[in-house]
Amino acid sequence: MSVPNSSGMDPDGYILSISQDPIQPEFQPLLEDVRASLSQEDLGLDGVYLYGSVARADATPGISDLDLTLVLREPPTAPRLARLEEIRRALEQRHSEVIKVDFDIGSRGNVLAPENLHRWGFWLKHHCRCLWGNDLSLHFERFRPSRDIAVALNADVEQVLAGYLTRIAQTDAEQDRLRLQREASRKIVRATHVLRSEDATTWPQTLEEHVALFVRRYPTMITQVAFFLFEARNPQAQVDNFTTRLQGFMEWMAAQAPKG
Structure with a gap:
């Protein structure tokens, strides 16, 4: 029987499946x-x-x-x-x-x-x-880690985030806006995984693990991605600040994506 480790994978190199512990x-x-x-x-x-x-x-x-x-x-x-x-x-x-x-x-x-x-x-x-x-x-x-999986899971990221930006701009209720910022932040943090290197040996499960793996490859972007991790947990940014940061990070990610 394989013993789980902290890399999001079992010792045989397969991605860990979700826990089957009893529901709380x-x-x-x-x-x-x-x-x-x-x-x-x-x-x-x-x-x-x-x-x-x-x-x-x-x-x-x-x-x-x-x-x-x-x-x-x-x-x-x-x-x-x-x-x-x-x-x-x-x-x-x-x-x-x-x-x-x-x-x-x-x-x-x-x-x-x-x-x-x-x-x-x-x-x-x-x-x-x-x-x-x-x-x-x-x-x-069971699946082994690959960039193909990360890309497939996030194929809709640009469309989804554009939709969030539109809805955030149109809502007048602060509670609804903060909820949308939280959801958009979760999406962009998970989408950073499309930039994983082909030889990466871990597979993130939580938002924090996504950020850690991303920062390992792009250390100069720690401030930018940390902003979205915070918003994913405790959204409070003003609308102009949030939308400007989200648009900028989306553009940066698009520029890093492998061509062809």
Whole structure:
């Protein structure tokens, strides 16, 4: 049996899968409500997966998010997406033990498509635990670290961050703006992993590990990335400061990305 180490990998060089420790009792009522809410009607669900801090059993009540991946049997229709959004919002309003409920939605065909191996295959195998339904992670072998995986996981980063900048500029409510800054900061910190060197021997799990690995390669950028780590934990920057820093860091990252 392989003994885990602190590098995010086991001694055989495979990326560690998420813990299967029991879910913290503080979040059990929420997960029971999730199951009841998603099973009260036919939503076309193939499987429901938990990821993030609740899945790792290291979440903090009142501070952490609830992160769920929903895999549907068929590509989602607009009415079905709208209904899932209604359910997500209702769960968020009923449960103060998390500050946000997230649904990442895909379809079975997309998950199992060979071209999505490094994105969906890796995601389900190493970041998710199946709550109920078909566990598609069983279709995949364990993965070794590679830049291809990092790029696949962050293929949407420019689009997502541009969306956050638009929403931040349009919101008048400070609480909503700070929440968006927190989410955007988490995204950009994780996206720094696309700049990992091909011969990197570790795989980050937490935001702090992402920052440490990034700074090891780009030590002169420690102040810039530390700003986003702070905002990911305790957002408080003024809107102009945040958007200027985010746009600048996005441009810098784009300039560093390997060409071709």
